[in-house]
Amino acid sequence: MHIVADENIPLLNEFFADFGEITLVEGRSMTAADVAEADILLVRSVTRVDAQLLAGSKVKFVGTATIGTDHIDQDYLQDAGIGFKSAPGCNAQAVVDYVLSALSVLVDERGIGFTDVSVGIVGVGSVGLLLRRRLEEMGVTVLAVDPFKDPEEVGELVTLDEALQADVVTLHTPLTRDGEHPTWHLIDQQRLAQMKPDASLINAGRGAVVDNAALLEHMQNNRDFEAILDVWENEPELDLNLMHRCLLATPHIAGYSLDGKMRGTEYVYQGLCEFFGLPVRRKLAQFLPEPGVKRVNFSDQVPVHQALRTAIRAAYEIRVDDGVMRTAMKRSDNLKATFDHLRKNYPLRRDIPTLRVGVPAKCHDLHEALTAAGFDVRTK
Numbered sequence: 001m002h003i004v005a006d007e008n009i010p011l012l013n014e015f016f017a018d019f020g021e022i023t024l025v026e027g028r029s030m031t032a033a034d035v036a037e038a039d040i041l042l043v044r045s046v047t048r049v050d051a052q053l054l055a056g057s058k059v060k061f062v063g064t065a066t067i068g069t070d071h072i073d074q075d076y077l078q079d080a081g082i083g084f085k086s087a088p089g090c091n092a093q094a095v096v097d098y099v100l101s102a103l104s105v106l107v108d109e110r111g112i113g114f115t116d117v118s119v120g121i122v123g124v125g126s127v128g129l130l131l132r133r134r135l136e137e138m139g140v141t142v143l144a145v146d147p148f149k150d151p152e153e154v155g156e157l158v159t160l161d162e163a164l165q166a167d168v169v170t171l172h173t174p175l176t177r178d179g180e181h182p183t184w185h186l187i188d189q190q191r192l193a194q195m196k197p198d199a200s201l202i203n204a205g206r207g208a209v210v211d212n213a214a215l216l217e218h219m220q221n222n223r224d225f226e227a228i229l230d231v232w233e234n235e236p237e238l239d240l241n242l243m244h245r246c247l248l249a250t251p252h253i254a255g256y257s258l259d260g261k262m263r264g265t266e267y268v269y270q271g272l273c274e275f276f277g278l279p280v281r282r283k284l285a286q287f288l289p290e291p292g293v294k295r296v297n298f299s300d301q302v303p304v305h306q307a308l309r310t311a312i313r314a315a316y317e318i319r320v321d322d323g324v325m326r327t328a329m330k331r332s333d334n335l336k337a338t339f340d341h342l343r344k345n346y347p348l349r350r351d352i353p354t355l356r357v358g359v360p361a362k363c364h365d366l367h368e369a370l371t372a373a374g375f376d377v378r379t380k
């Protein structure tokens with residue numbers, strides 16, 4: 001069989017070489033000519049997969065190594081009898097780590113602790129629910145909203161109006177344009193006006209869930225309002241004025257841990273095996289390397305809040321990604337290419353649970369707080 005794959009999918013040979021020859025293609029510029037002779041198409045979020053790409057091709061199966069599926073015309077795939085698999089939850093942990101790192105910066109800016117803020121979570125799926133569990137175990141007040149979920153499964157839910165009253169609102173919905181509760185421009189001028197004037201908005205879902213022009217205008221009129229954006233309306237195009245006004249800005253890398261990306265490949269491989277009725281022979285654990293940073297130790301002298309933010313930032317330091325993006329954009333004469341270059345050349349990062357943290361046996365509060373945040377805590 002012939003596989004055409006986005007060149008940015010990791011472990012392609014390790015997982016898929018047994019299926020046939022693999023041709024690598026640049027995802028964003030993939031054309032119908034690239035896929036015409038393919039039996040299997042493997043993409044990431046930057047390839048629009050629809051009739052225009054696939055009509056007349058031999059493709060029997062499409063896999064996307066991503067959580068998001070707004071780039072896939074699933075109705076077309078179904079009508080055309082083409083198999084499909086995405087990678088639900090593959091990088092949920094990485095996005096949670098991103099939000100925890102962002103929160104650590106926000107609370108530092110305000111000279112307060114994690115438990116002094118309330119967090120509104122919009123969308124309580126893989127990412128939102130994991131985030132909710134971590135935050136609540138850390139003692140943070142969560143106001144969660146999800147019109148499609150049952151509180152018996154995801155915990156107490158509030159209305160969007162109520163969630164928007166939180167100190168920090170973080171968005172984890174898919175991008176949808178129709179249905180009962182579409183998310184396109186869910187956060188618009190009116191909703192921004194409902195938020196506290198000194199609130200913070202985090203978007204690590206999809207750019208167009210926020211009306212970016214309205215957000216910039218809102219921040220120009222409310223100097224204490226902060227935004228942390230990983231995703232941008234119309235990316236890889238970017239409104240530089242919006243980026244400059246953001247407290248933290250990153251190039252759609254919230255889910256880009258090595259674990260998250262490789263897990264995405266594994267989930268698609270499993271879907272492909274199922275589709276062709278073949279046994280699953282490969283497992284991610286065969287290929288994941290040892291973490292670069294393996295252990296952080298704390299003494300009994302460190303306050304819990306300080307240990308938490310140190311450990312979170314040892315695992316993932318959002319300010320580095322923010323700094324790299326600002327510098328690259330400042331020097332760039334092609335913003336779209338720079339945005340994609342930053343993503344393609346993203347440095348190695350591991351999920352929080354891969355970091356072992358040593359704490360003295362008598363420091364029960366410290367043990368509890370770090371465990372709540374997801375670390376592999378050991379007493380020493």
Ligand SMILES: NC(=O)c1ccc[n+]([C@@H]2O[C@H](COP(=O)([O-])OP(=O)(O)OC[C@H]3O[C@@H](n4cnc5c(N)ncnc54)[C@H](O)[C@@H]3O)[C@@H](O)[C@H]2O)c1
Binds near residue numbers: 124125147204
């Ligand atoms: N920035 C990144 O790198 C990155 C990484 C992973 C995922 N994502 C994005 O984050 C989104 C969420 O990821 P997930 O794994 O949690 O997806 P998910 O499908 O598991 O959960 C999404 C949740 O949003 C809810 N939802 C839908 N419409 C809503 C609305 N109008 N209001 C409130 N809730 C609504 C759904 O009911 C669902 O529970 C993905 O669709 C993807 O687009 C971004």
Ligand SMILES: O=C(O)[C@H](O)[C@H](O)COP(=O)(O)O
Binds near residue numbers: 045046067068069252
């Ligand atoms: O939906 C997802 O899983 C994420 O947004 C993913 O990290 C996007 O990465 P990309 O496919 O653009 O490389």
